[in-house]
Amino acid sequence: MNEQRARRPGGRSARVAAQVHQAVTDLIGERGYGNFTVGDIATRAGVADSSIYRRWGSLETLLTDVALTRLNAQSPMPDTGSLDGDLRTYAAQVAREITGPDGPAVLHLAVALAGSGQHGVQAGADLRAERTRQLESMLDRARQRGEKAPDALDVLDHILAPMYIRVLFGMVPLTPDYIDGLVDRLL
Amino acid sequence: MNEQRARRPGGRSARVAAQVHQAVTDLIGERGYGNFTVGDIATRAGVADSSIYRRWGSLETLLTDVALTRLNAQSPMPDTGSLDGDLRTYAAQVAREITGPDGPAVLHLAVALAGSGQHGVQAGADLRAERTRQLESMLDRARQRGEKAPDALDVLDHILAPMYIRVLFGMVPLTPDYIDGLVDRLL
Numbered sequence: 001m002n003e004q005r006a007r008r009p010g011g012r013s014a015r016v017a018a019q020v021h022q023a024v025t026d027l028i029g030e031r032g033y034g035n036f037t038v039g040d041i042a043t044r045a046g047v048a049d050s051s052i053y054r055r056w057g058s059l060e061t062l063l064t065d066v067a068l069t070r071l072n073a074q075s076p077m078p079d080t081g082s083l084d085g086d087l088r089t090y091a092a093q094v095a096r097e098i099t100g101p102d103g104p105a106v107l108h109l110a111v112a113l114a115g116s117g118q119h120g121v122q123a124g125a126d127l128r129a130e131r132t133r134q135l136e137s138m139l140d141r142a143r144q145r146g147e148k149a150p151d152a153l154d155v156l157d158h159i160l161a162p163m164y165i166r167v168l169f170g171m172v173p174l175t176p177d178y179i180d181g182l183v184d185r186l187l
Numbered sequence: 188m189n190e191q192r193a194r195r196p197g198g199r200s201a202r203v204a205a206q207v208h209q210a211v212t213d214l215i216g217e218r219g220y221g222n223f224t225v226g227d228i229a230t231r232a233g234v235a236d237s238s239i240y241r242r243w244g245s246l247e248t249l250l251t252d253v254a255l256t257r258l259n260a261q262s263p264m265p266d267t268g269s270l271d272g273d274l275r276t277y278a279a280q281v282a283r284e285i286t287g288p289d290g291p292a293v294l295h296l297a298v299a300l301a302g303s304g305q306h307g308v309q310a311g312a313d314l315r316a317e318r319t320r321q322l323e324s325m326l327d328r329a330r331q332r333g334e335k336a337p338d339a340l341d342v343l344d345h346i347l348a349p350m351y352i353r354v355l356f357g358m359v360p361l362t363p364d365y366i367d368g369l370v371d372r373l374l
Contacts, residue, residue: 032302034221108302114356115219115295128356157349157369165348169301169315182344 019045020052024066028105033112038062060113067110068126070102077134083142083149087183090138091159095174098167107167131156150186158186206232207239211253215292220299225249247300254297255313257289264321270329270336274370277325278346282361285354294354318343337373345373 023045027036038059042049056062078089098107135152142149159182163174210232214223225246229236243249265276285294322339329336346369350361 032221033299034219104302108298111295111298111355112220115291125357128358156352158345158372161348161352162344165343165351168298170312171315185345 016045016047016051017055020047020055020062021066021069024062025070025102025106028109029102032105033063033109063109064113064122064126067106067113068130070106071097071110071131077138079138079141082145083139083147084183084187086138086142087155087159087187088180090135091163091179091183092176094160095163095179098163099172099174104167104170104172107164111168131160154186158182203232203234203238204242207234207242207249208253208256211250212257212289212293215296216289219292220250220296250296251300251309251313254293254300255317257293258284258297258318264325266325266328269332270326270334271370271374273325273329274342274346274374275367277322278350278366278370279363281347282350282366285350286359286361291354291357291359294351298355318347341373345369 020041023041026044027040038049038052041059041062042052045052052062056065078086078093080086080089097103132152135155139149139152139155162182163179166172166174207228210228213231214227225236225239228246228249229239232239239249243252265273265280267273267276284290319339322342326336326339326342349369350366353359353361
């Protein structure tokens with residue numbers, strides 16, 4: 001509830017959060033995961049270390065918040081009226097996000113967090129849960145229209161996973177033909 | 188050439204390499220990528236720092252060598268006489284490797300290296316090139332037998348990528364049914 005209020009667009013708290021998120025994204029791009037401290041983030045964002053600790057508690061919680069926000073909340077889920085249209089739009093949106101200016105760095109961050117001990121397992125589970133929830137709502141709409149829809153895990157395996165792996169290993173760009181091919185194969 | 192000779196099984200040099208590789212794998216599992224030095228590796232492997240620098244030149248080169256060796260060279264590519272059999276055996280081998288005791292740590296290492304600057308881009312390219320070469324030879328054998336074979340990139344996208352992403356995000360185990368399902372869908 002507080003969290004919600006704190007992030008209301010336009011508030012000072014929201015501005016601070018945006019500055020801190022941007023500072024994290026910049027540092028990941030420049031130095032890579034694991035090579036900067038809360039102090040570095042605070043300096044770049046122009047805030048006090050204590051503000052970061054008060055709000056996020058730890059560096060890992062902050063990094064997870066950045067990864068979750070960037071990977072999940074940037075684009076609204078499409079609602080084009082057909083599963084085919086929704087999946088194509090969704091896949092193209094994800095491709096744009098993960099190949100955009102900070103995209104590969106944020107994706108590497110999400111993967112690194114998911115692999116880092118107990119907290120990481122939770123971060124991985126949170127990332128998955130949020131993305132699965134979004135996908136399920138899109139697929140449920142299709143089923144309610146009487147369309148035959150794949151499982152959310154099939155979308156993960158055959159649309160998201162190939163794009164993620166290609167970006168993680170630098171096999172870019174993801175062309176429109178490539179993305180449409182993934183959707184064609186799944187449907 | 189020297190490298191080849193140095194790694195001949197049974198030699199002292201091969202034993203040192205094996206000890207150093209194991210030390211790296213242990214440290215990745217315990218501390219995660221980025222949280223240990225050449226000195227830590229040397230201590231655990233029972234060798235001098237200078238031996239590591241002489242052989243590998245830098246920590247990143249050593250880490251790349253470990254990732255390449257572990258992800259590519261552990262199992263011989265299967266040759267069962269049919270594409271269906273080869274792909275099923277190959278997918279099950281990869282699943283065993285990446286879910287084994289050091290598997291997730293090594294996979295996280297490979298991804299982290301692929302994302303770390305100029306050297307990382309090269310490491311990513313090397314990992315890809317080696318895996319693609321192995322796959323191509325298997326798929327070529329199928330084509331020579333008159334079977335219709337997918338591209339190596341399709342195998343990457345629809346068999347390797349889903350398994351990699353599931354392991355990277357802790358969605359394990361990879362069951363035999365799941366692995367066979369990936370192969371069925373591709374064929």
